[in-house]
Amino acid sequence: MIEIRSVTQIFGERTVLSDVSVSLDERRIAIVGSNGSGKSTFARLLNGLLLPSRGEVLVDGMSTAKDSKAVRRRVGFVFQNPDNQIVFPLVEEDLAFGLKNLKLPAEEVRARVEAALVQYGLAELRTHPAHLLSGGQKQMLALASVLVMAPEIIVFDEPTTALDHRNKRMIADFIRGLKQRAIVVSHDLDLLRDFDRVLAFEAGRIVLDGAPETVLPRYLEMMG
Amino acid sequence: MSVGVYVHADSVVHRLSPGIKLAALFGFSTLIVLVRDVVALAVALGLVLMLFPLARLPLSLAWRQWRPILVVMAILAAVQLFYSDWVGAVSVVLRLSALVLLAALVSLTTKASDMIEAISRAVRPLAYLGISPTRIGLVISLALRFIPLIAEQLEEVKEAQRARGLERNVLALTIPLMVRVLKMATEIGDAIEARSFDPDDARRLSDLWRRRSEQPSERNDH
Amino acid sequence: MSTRDLAYIALFAAIMAALAIFPPLMLPIGVPITAQSMGPMLAGLILGARRGGLSILLFVVLVAIGLPLLAGGRGGLGIVMGPTGGFIIGWIPAAFAIGWLTERFWNGLNPINAFLIAVFGSVVVSYAVGIPWTAAVAGIGLDQAFWPMLAFVPGDCLKAAVAVVVALTVKRAYPLIPARS
Numbered sequence: 177m178i179e180i181r182s183v184t185q186i187f188g189e190r191t192v193l194s195d196v197s198v199s200l201d202e203r204r205i206a207i208v209g210s211n212g213s214g215k216s217t218f219a220r221l222l223n224g225l226l227l228p229s230r231g232e233v234l235v236d237g238m239s240t241a242k243d244s245k246a247v248r249r250r251v252g253f254v255f256q257n258p259d260n261q262i263v264f265p266l267v268e269e270d271l272a273f274g275l276k277n278l279k280l281p282a283e284e285v286r287a288r289v290e291a292a293l294v295q296y297g298l299a300e301l302r303t304h305p306a307h308l309l310s311g312g313q314k315q316m317l318a319l320a321s322v323l324v325m326a327p328e329i330i331v332f333d334e335p336t337t338a339l340d341h342r343n344k345r346m347i348a349d350f351i352r353g354l355k356q357r358a359i360v361v362s363h364d365l366d367l368l369r370d371f372d373r374v375l376a377f378e379a380g381r382i383v384l385d386g387a388p389e390t391v392l393p394r395y396l397e398m399m400g
Numbered sequence: 401m402s403v404g405v406y407v408h409a410d411s412v413v414h415r416l417s418p419g420i421k422l423a424a425l426f427g428f429s430t431l432i433v434l435v436r437d438v439v440a441l442a443v444a445l446g447l448v449l450m451l452f453p454l455a456r457l458p459l460s461l462a463w464r465q466w467r468p469i470l471v472v473m474a475i476l477a478a479v480q481l482f483y484s485d486w487v488g489a490v491s492v493v494l495r496l497s498a499l500v501l502l503a504a505l506v507s508l509t510t511k512a513s514d515m516i517e518a519i520s521r522a523v524r525p526l527a528y529l530g531i532s533p534t535r536i537g538l539v540i541s542l543a544l545r546f547i548p549l550i551a552e553q554l555e556e557v558k559e560a561q562r563a564r565g566l567e568r569n570v571l572a573l574t575i576p577l578m579v580r581v582l583k584m585a586t587e588i589g590d591a592i593e594a595r596s597f598d599p600d601d602a603r604r605l606s607d608l609w610r611r612r613s614e615q616p617s618e619r620n621d622h
Numbered sequence: 623m624s625t626r627d628l629a630y631i632a633l634f635a636a637i638m639a640a641l642a643i644f645p646p647l648m649l650p651i652g653v654p655i656t657a658q659s660m661g662p663m664l665a666g667l668i669l670g671a672r673r674g675g676l677s678i679l680l681f682v683v684l685v686a687i688g689l690p691l692l693a694g695g696r697g698g699l700g701i702v703m704g705p706t707g708g709f710i711i712g713w714i715p716a717a718f719a720i721g722w723l724t725e726r727f728w729n730g731l732n733p734i735n736a737f738l739i740a741v742f743g744s745v746v747v748s749y750a751v752g753i754p755w756t757a758a759v760a761g762i763g764l765d766q767a768f769w770p771m772l773a774f775v776p777g778d779c780l781k782a783a784v785a786v787v788v789a790l791t792v793k794r795a796y797p798l799i800p801a802r803s
Binding site for chain 2: 623624625626627628629630631632633635636637639640643664668680681683684687689690691784787788791792795796798
Binding site for chain 1: 408511538541542544545548549552584587588590591592593594595596597598
């Protein structure tokens with residue numbers, strides 16, 4: 177459960193989120209909104225990438241400000257552009273990076289990397305340089321290197337925006353099949369239709385909140 | 401651009417610990433600068449060349465590493481020929497070739513991540529000065545990761561400027577490229593933190609010790 | 623230093639490497655100008671002293687451990703310890719000095735003072751390391767090593783001009799040095 181308690185986010189002179197309070201507990205939650213509505217900022221608050229200017233964010237009762245390590249173990253974050261998320265030059269090195277940060281013993285890191293290489297279809301590419309992967313493979317590696325850390329909740333920031341049709345479908349299927357809970361920021365309404373809950377942001381506030389069949393039509397209307 | 405210089409093969413040289421390889425390279429380069437005897441230098445170069453088959457790497461790879469220094473070496477050899485004699489000129493060529501090929505062999509047989517881990521271990525005693533091995537390791541691999549990304553971004557910017565007929569304008573290429581890669585670096589910085597990287601890790605020796613004693617309990621709750 | 627700072631340091635080390643792929647420009651007097659020595663100027667002008675200096679230090683370490691990142695695909699300890707190695711090492715204090723001065727003049731930074739800062743770092747500071755180094759390795763007098771190097775000064779001024787225009791534009795679009803009050 178993630179609780180956002182009267183969070184206000186200010187960058188310099190700009191108020192990006194104003195007094196947002198909401199509890200997130202559903203298995204599939206979507207966040208929609210126009211550019212600059214505050215939805216990406218909201219996503220970055222959920223695992224402590226940003227700390228709120230006012231208010232607090234609690235993940236299973238732990239504050240993102242005080243227990244950032246424990247929070248990041250529970251909440252993984254997948255960025256829009258896989259290129260900006262792959263840290264290491266080789267596929268297997270990148271998979272191991274997060275696990276090493278968790279200070280797992282070397283044997284466990286190796287075992288989990290092996291398992292992930294097989295599970296996400298990257299086994300053939302283990303010593304492949306990351307920059308030579310195809311777009312879909314890069315996206316898969318970015319996902320795998322977050323999932324290998326076994327977070328309970330995964331936040332996706334516009335996971336399909338930069339992808340072609342085929343890779344879009346692959347990611348959509350992937351999110352659908354995910355065991356973990358997912359919070360997905362997206363413009364891609366098709367991706368969100370079978371979600372449990374949709375939050376719509378506008379000018380730093382949540383303006384719509386509910387099941388997709390009620391929220392999405394009203395959201396489209398609002399967007400004109 | 402040959403950044404991923406590592407070439408995979410199953411050999412003794414590949415398996416050798418990177419720390420030993422780096423120490424050997426350092427020792428060898430110090431020695432070879434001191435050696436003046438041309439026969440000894442030829443033997444040294446011969447030994448280095450023999451390491452390539454031992455590492456199960458084709459000699460063509462050695463040639464590819466050697467080629468870029470040809471011009472510099474020729475100039476230096478010519479200067480030697482002018483100031484001293486042909487023995488001096490040959491010595492310069494032998495010495496530089498041996499040095500460059502051994503250094504290249506270390507890079508060819510050692511994964512960047514292993515190399516970095518070796519350096520991190522070597523600087524560990526400096527941790528109490530605020531120099532953290534974890535950070536050094538990260539920053540080195542990030543640089544290696546960024547090089548092909550910058551090349552890709554440059555191609556994209558070139559394409560965009562070609563449409564406007566500006567692909568030869570240095571500023572029209574550099575400025576957008578710069579802003580793009582800075583944004584990219586900012587986001588990668590965030591992505592690293594999202595994957596539980598702790599930039600303050602191992603800042604002091606005392607922290608290192610404390611963390612070590614905490615580790616078992618941290619493993620259990622996982 | 624935050625994780626973002628680490629990313630910027632790595633980025634400028636990588637930019638140094640990327641600059642190696644630009645073909646050298648030949649001056650009429652037969653002196654090559656490589657784009658690479660623009661890197662320390664950009665690092666100092668955009669990142670400031672500490673991050674800028676560390677990024678160039680990182681680049682030199684990468685070259686020293688054998689990565690072929692210098693212009694012409696050169697790398698390894700052989701080059702760093704060779705006759706021109708002092709100019710490579712000298713890039714580190716040059717970037718630091720340029721960054722330090724840039725931070726001091728940040729609020730009033732204009733094309734003229736930025737150009738002077740860049741020239742000071744890339745000519746005065748890096749030659750102060752490079753020339754004695756060459757003299758020591760080649761076994762010649764300081765003065766003998768000094769005069770030939772003057773041929774590189776026009777090229778360095780040209781590079782400083784380009785670096786300043788880039789850095790001042792980036793300062794407006796994406797400033798990374800905090801404003802001084």
